[in-house]
Amino acid sequence: MDRVMPILFNTGMTEAILEGRKTATRRAVRYKYGNTEIKMNRDKYGAGLIEIQKDVEGETHGKNPDGSTWHKLRPYIEKRPPYRPGDILYVRETWGFVPCIKCNMGELISRRCGEDPIEYGDGGSMSEGCFVYKAGHTEPRRIRWRPSIHMPRQAARIWLRVTDVRAERLQEIDGWGVSAEGVDNGKSNPANGKRWENMQRMVFSELWNSTIKKKDICIYGWIANPWVWVIEFEPCEKPEV
Secondary structure (H helix, E strand, O other), X not given: OOOEEEEEOOHHHHHXXXXXXXXXXXXXXXXXXXXXXXXXXXXXXXXXXXXXXXXXXXXXXXXXXXXXEEEOOOOEEEOOOOOOOOOEEEEEOOEEEEEHHHHHOOXXXXXXXXXXXXEEEXXXXXXXXXXXXXXXXXXXXXXXXXXXXXXXHHHOOOEEEEEEEEEEEHHHOOHHHHHHEOOXXXXXXHHHOHXXXXXXXXXXXXXXXXXXXXXXHXXXXXXXXXXXXXXXXXXXXXXXX
């Protein structure tokens, strides 16, 4: 059975999805511990990412007085991707709820509901109204917006089906991969070859770093070249259940 799960996007990336420009996203593979490294492990069972204790002389390996060596078995955990092919995702985006009374008074909202109002628990009491979204809204300054992390499933308007998930290094992305992320440098085109490729990657690296907390740049920033989950998706209908 397909899983139904949330995924967060900022307003710019939500607009790119709505416009059909974004069909992939990258999410950093997060460390659980501070004395570990993430690497691709390959054995008879296949390949997969693991987080393994760093190999440090004197802690995990060393020499005995007689000249022989010793080596401790380093513990590790398997890293699991946040999504898998077939998962249905509902996009959490910056949103708001406008009660019908405000709509009728001509306040806050610049459009009329095209369907029956929704009953929603707004501010501790049930109200009839409609959900609104910052991405694509004509007058976003007139709405009291709420963070995407607090968006309920009931309010979701964008549904996606995961088509592929894989692990790779951040800097492995090419110009076409940047385009699939919904990013375009706007100053070149694919016919320019390497120049286009470099400009695409430069714009993406700046965008990527803007999403990373300053204290984590050295771990998850572009220069750090972390492992990432590449999640590809396509639009789909809202599931019935």
